[in-house]
Amino acid sequence: MRAAAPFAAAAIVLAALISAAPPGGALAASSSALSDEPIPLITEAEIARRRGEPAPRAGDPHDSTLSEKPTPLLTEEQEPKPTPPIFERGDKFLASGNITPGITLPTGAIWQPALWVFGDFRTTAGHFDNGAAESRQFQANRLDLFLNLKLTPTERVLLGISPLSDGNDHTGILHRSSTGTRFVNGLNPYITTLFFEGEFGEIFPNLDPDDTKSLDFGFAIGRQPLLFQEGIMINDTVDALGITRDTIVIPGLTPDMRATALVGWSNVHRDNNLRDRDAWLFGLFTETDLRKSTVNLDAAYVLSTNPNGGDGLYLGAAATQRIGLYNTSFRVNTSTAVNGRGPSPNNAVDDGVLLFSEVSRTETGSENIYYANAFWGIGNYSSAARDPTAGGPLGRTGILFAAPAVGLGGAALSNRADHVVGGALGYQMFFNHEKTQLTLELGGRKDTDGSNQGAVALGGQLLHALDNRSSVQLDAFISEGQNRTFGSGLRVELRTRF
Numbered sequence: 001m002r003a004a005a006p007f008a009a010a011a012i013v014l015a016a017l018i019s020a021a022p023p024g025g026a027l028a029a030s031s032s033a034l035s036d037e038p039i040p041l042i043t044e045a046e047i048a049r050r051r052g053e054p055a056p057r058a059g060d061p062h063d064s065t066l067s068e069k070p071t072p073l074l075t076e077e078q079e080p081k082p083t084p085p086i087f088e089r090g091d092k093f094l095a096s097g098n099i100t101p102g103i104t105l106p107t108g109a110i111w112q113p114a115l116w117v118f119g120d121f122r123t124t125a126g127h128f129d130n131g132a133a134e135s136r137q138f139q140a141n142r143l144d145l146f147l148n149l150k151l152t153p154t155e156r157v158l159l160g161i162s163p164l165s166d167g168n169d170h171t172g173i174l175h176r177s178s179t180g181t182r183f184v185n186g187l188n189p190y191i192t193t194l195f196f197e198g199e200f201g202e203i204f205p206n207l208d209p210d211d212t213k214s215l216d217f218g219f220a221i222g223r224q225p226l227l228f229q230e231g232i233m234i235n236d237t238v239d240a241l242g243i244t245r246d247t248i249v250i251p252g253l254t255p256d257m258r259a260t261a262l263v264g265w266s267n268v269h270r271d272n273n274l275r276d277r278d279a280w281l282f283g284l285f286t287e288t289d290l291r292k293s294t295v296n297l298d299a300a301y302v303l304s305t306n307p308n309g310g311d312g313l314y315l316g317a318a319a320t321q322r323i324g325l326y327n328t329s330f331r332v333n334t335s336t337a338v339n340g341r342g343p344s345p346n347n348a349v350d351d352g353v354l355l356f357s358e359v360s361r362t363e364t365g366s367e368n369i370y371y372a373n374a375f376w377g378i379g380n381y382s383s384a385a386r387d388p389t390a391g392g393p394l395g396r397t398g399i400l401f402a403a404p405a406v407g408l409g410g411a412a413l414s415n416r417a418d419h420v421v422g423g424a425l426g427y428q429m430f431f432n433h434e435k436t437q438l439t440l441e442l443g444g445r446k447d448t449d450g451s452n453q454g455a456v457a458l459g460g461q462l463l464h465a466l467d468n469r470s471s472v473q474l475d476a477f478i479s480e481g482q483n484r485t486f487g488s489g490l491r492v493e494l495r496t497r498f
Contacts, residue, residue, distance in 0.1 A: 083468040086498045090114030091150070108206035111151040119145035119160075119498060126475075126491030128409030131455075131484035138408035140172035140184070146193070154202045154218075160193030165406075167388035168273070174408045184408060193237065195222025218244040223267060226385065228285055228298050229316040232333050232356060232393045236385035238281060240264035250288075257288040264385075268302065270309050270348035271335075271382035273390070279304040281385055293321035300384040302349065309348025310340025314384040331356040333393075335382045346416075352381030354393060354417050367430045373397045374423035377448075381417040392416040398424035400443040400457045400477060404491065412443075412457040412477040412489060419449035435465040455481025459489075470496045 082094035091100060091114040102112035122142045129135030143164045149157040164171040164186055171186040197220035201208060208215045221241045228234040241263055248257040264281035283300040296318040303311055318331040333354045341347040355378070360371035375394055383393050391403030392415035400412040401424065413422075422445030429438045444456040459477030466472060472494050479487035 083497075085116045085118035087117035088115070105203075107204045108209075109152070109155075109203050111155070114150045116148045116150065117146070118148070119143065120495055121498070122406045122493060122495045124404075124407045124491060124493040126407065126409060126489065128407075128489045128491070129487050130410065130412060130489070131479055131481060131487030134176055134178060136409065137175045138172060140170040140186075140406055140408050142170050142406035151198075152202060155196075155198035157196050158193060159191065161188075161190075162192045163188055165389075170406050170408065172408060191223065193223055193225070195220050195224040197221075197224075216246065218246065226262070226264075228283070228300070229296065229318060229331060229333055230329075230396055231390065232331060232354065232396065233298060233300060233314055233316045233383055234281075234283070234385045235383065235390040236267075236269050236387045238264040238268055238385060239266035240281065254288050254290055257286060260285045268385050269387055270302070270304075271350070271384075271386055271393075272309075272346040272348050273386050273388045274308075274348070276302075276304050276306050276309055276348065278306040279309075283384075293319050295319050302384050304348075306348075307340070311338035312336065312349035312382065312384060313338060325361050327358075327360045329358040333381065335384075337382075347380065347382060350380035350382045350418075352377060352379030352417065354378070354381040356396075358396075367434065369428040371398075371426050371428070372423065373426075375417070375421070377417035377420045379419065394420075394422075394445075397422075398426055398441050398443055399439055399461045399475070400424060400441055400459050404475075406493065407491060409489065409491060412459055412479055412487070413445055413455055414453075419447055419451070420445050421448055422446060432464075437463050439463075452482040455479055455484065457487070469498060470494070 084093055084095075091112060093114075093116050100112050102110040104110050120143075123140070125139040127135070127137050141164050142162065144160065144162050147159045149159075151157070166186045166188040169184055169186040172184050173181060174184050175181040197218070200217040200219065201211070201215040204215070207213070219242060223237060223239050224242075225237045226234050226240065226242075242260055243262075244258060244260040246256075246258045248259060249255055250257060260283075262281070262283040262285065264283075266277075268276055268279040268281050270276050270279065280303040281300065282303070283298070285298040285300075286296065288295045288297075296316065298314075298316040300314040301311070302314070313336040314334065316331065316333040318329060320329040322328070331354075333356070335350065335352050337347075337349045337351055341350050355376040356374075358371070358373045360369055362369055373396070375397060377394075381393065386392070389403060389405060391411060394415040394417050395402045395411070397415070401415045403411050403415060422443070424441055424443035426439055426441035431437070439461045441460070442456075442458050444454070446454040457477050457479035459475070462474040464472050472492070475489070475491040475493075477487075477489045481487075
């Protein structure tokens with residue numbers, strides 16, 4: 001009887017609509033029924049007329065009129081060729097052709113091994129003076145080389161080395177007025193990345209030949225890059241095991257939720273960018289697709305007996321969505337020092353809250369982007385894990401706050417989140433069929449603890465693709481602030497991918 005109630009109610013509503021229909025059988029415009037009459041689309045000319053703008057003409061860049069001339073299909077010779085890595089063995093990278101038969105394992109999985117070697121080399125030179133520390137001139141180099149052993153589309157082994165970089169030291173030359181010119185030795189013979197990732201159900205398909213037992217658990221084990229809360233909570237390369245369950249359906253809430261459980265046992269760097277040899281990292285991270293938003297709820301705990309930094313509890317929540325014409329993201333992250341903070345001024349862990357927001361919009365009629373990012377650091381917020389090259393948790397604010405990936409300089413504005421409020425306004429433009437982009441940004445930060453460390457900066461970044469493998473980047477800024485002199489910086493980088 002209960003199951004029939006909704007159908008009875010629907011019948012009553014339908015009868016009421018029919019009885020209320022005006023003569024001719026057509027329902028009123030205010031009803032929810034669909035009309036049999038087609039609704040004409042609003043043309044661009046009508047939109048322009050309502051806005052008081054001139055109507056678009058045929059041939060305009062944004063004219064919606066379809067061409068009557070057929071466009072021929074590209075032949076195989078005309079199709080753009082993929083840029084291959086420097087070494088390939090087995091199936092080619094992004095290439096067409098037959099797939100190799102592969103090797104059948106006792107588990108039922110079929111592996112089709114392919115070896116790809118790729119990487120990039122970056123060399124940079126510049127001048128850096130943020131007005132708060134001694135100015136410097138530098139030339140630095142970085143080489144990242146990766147060996148990717150693809151077994152299947154879901155299983156692989158990745159090995160990476162950075163032989164010219166040791167932490168935040170990149171091999172090159174550094175000049176300061178007080179110390180003169182010296183060689184920076186960043187030579188590093190150690191492996192920086194080595195992990196295996198795969199999916200349990202794909203490795204053991206014989207356990208579930210009909211795919212009905214929900215054995216699709218992804219996992220990764222080894223030294224791997226971790227990024228959570230867009231790098232605010234965690235941005236580090238850690239020896240860890242992560243297990244992920246994707247496509248979790250919660251009726252009435254979400255058709256897609258992803259959850260990752262993580263444990264890291266080595267190579268954990270604390271908020272001061274220093275390695276804590278005693279630290280263990282535990283975490284549970286979720287991402288849920290709702291009707292109008294994607295929500296992240298994350299929690300991490302760092303366990304350490306190191307006197308330079310004790311245990312820490314870290315929580316994070318984020319919502320990413322589109323509101324009208326604007327892309328928005330709002331984040332709240334907290335840190336709690338459980339039993340020790342480490343030496344000041346840059347504590348390994350401390351108590352604090354970081355509020356962070358991002359708003360952007362694509363300019364109408366172009367690919368250019370406006371953006372406005374803001375933050376408020378309450379107390380001394382600290383991240384659970386931060387790589388030496390990652391800087392502080394505010395690096396995502398903009399180009400003025402981001403730590404350079406290679407170089408012996410720094411960020412125009414501090415990316416630390418201790419007792420501070422600030423943000424950045426920027427405009428990113430694309431030219432030359434998107435081979436060239438220019439970003440202009442105005443940023444600032446102001447202390448909230450009375451330490452008089454406020455600063456503002458104006459900067460820009462020009463990035464141009466020379467070909468499929470090489471690009472050149474130019475960064476420049478000027479700055480001014482409290483208890484500091486006028487600052488300036490200029491940096492040019494050549495990057496080659498292979």
